[in-house]
Amino acid sequence: MATAWKLAHDEAIECRHWDDEWVVYNKLTGDLHVVDARAILLLRRLEHGPADANDLAAALRRASPAMADGSMIDGSVSDIEAMLEAMHACTLVEPV
Amino acid sequence: MTNLVGSLQAHEFAVRLSESGIVIQTGRFATRIRSPIRSVAEGLHSLYADFPLADPDFADFHISLDRPRTLRRWVRKQVQFYFDGRTPFKPLPYAQAFPMLEWGLNWCVANHAHRYLILHAAAIEKDGCGVILPAPPGSGKSTLCAALVTRGWRLLSDELALLDIDDGTVAPLARPVSLKNRSIDVIREFAPDAIIGPVVHDTSKGSIAHLRPPRASVVRAGERMVPACVVFPKWAQGHAAELRRVPRARGALRLAENAFNFPVLGELGFQALARMVDATQCHDFVYGSLEDAIGTFAGLVRERARDCELVSA
Secondary structure: OOOEEEEOOOOOEEEEEEOOEEEEEEOOOOOEEEEOHHHHHHHHHHOOOOEEHHHHHHHHHHHHHHOOOOOOOOOOHHHHHHHHHHHHHOOOEEEO | OOOEHHHOOHHHHHHHHHOOOEEEEEOOEEEEEEOOOHHHHHHHHHHOOOOEEOOOOOOOEEEEEEOOOOOHHHHOOEEEEEEOOEOOOOOEEHHHHHHHHHHHHHHHHHHHOOOEEEEEEEEEEEOOEEEEEEOOOOOOHHHHHHHHHOOOOEEEEOOEEEEEOOOOOEEOOOOOEEEEOHHHHHHHHHOOOOOEOOOEEEEOOEEEEEEOOOHHHHHOOOOOEOEEEEEEEEEOOOOOOEEEEOOHHHHHHHHHHOEOOHHHHOHHHHHHHHHHHHHOEEEEEEEOOHHHHHHHHHHHHHHHHHHHHHHHO
16 A cells, blocks of 8 residues: 655745745755755645645646646656655655 | 044054943944954954944943953963853964954854844945855855955945845945955955955964955945845856856755854744845856956846836836
8 A cells, every 4th residue: 555645744834936946945944945846736735635646646647737837747656756755855744 | 423433543442442342333233342452453443444433331242352261371372252251262362363353243143133134145235236145165255245345336244144034135234354365465456455454374264364344335334235136156267257047946045055044043034035036136156357257247237227227117
């Protein structure tokens, strides 16, 4: 069974968008991270509750037409798992 | 009429400094300084000549520089920095008293002025074009800053850019510009009329000398600046001056790395930083010649003026 993930802490992140990149500020650690639009969509989805990589891949596909530049957001389950692990290392998300 | 440091005779100034101390206004900070050390008196009298003497009954910071109050004073001649009677640093060789004063003043602000996001950066302005120059030691930041302020740019700070977390303006803190090693002769040659204090050798940063800030900058210590550009400078021998746009998200990260109190301010610090990034362009700037650099910065002023004309049209 796939691991479910949640935000490390509710309301612990603040995001800003400049050019085609996002900066995530982690209020708990005080760290800043530059991420792409896919990571922001994952974090936004997790704000609504825990999800596993399959749910998140589906959420990315649904969000794809909403991209401002018309590009498709692609994310295989293995890519998303790798992103979640990276965000876990930054104390942004954690397994349920 | 406001009394200036330079309005006192050198002897009278030294006596007052060693006895009751003097209160100097630097930007919005009033600092009471007391010291019987001659190099401190001479350095202050020369390099702070245009600064106002503030109300003697109030000071934000109370500091003194003196021989250590321990047995060590009899072993080797040293100087100790006292802040409210405490000693935040280890003593230094006696000859380093004036640089220690400057480092101590920076420490006072960096550790106590938390209504500002404090960037390790120079801040300058010309014709309404405010520029922040954040950079690690060795990048040529102070050399570039010194060169620009000797060519008509207003100095707000060489070392600590104070970004107000409420309104995003930069508060002036024009104090002497710290020049290190080869930069001392570079600026002497570039600006022969500039007043540079004595060279102090063998400090932890090498040889140090301080450039007296332009009077016009000291006089405008109450006028805040709105930043238009963030420029990350890097000196490289023989390199033509080159300004390259930095993606603002990357600029935000680098600004945070250069903010002394970013962890202290937390979310307020991030919001202040984000507001500045919203309103500025970020650039990397590599240069190998100060004259070329002056030309590039003149271009920033022209660009800013064009932008303002477009907005007003």
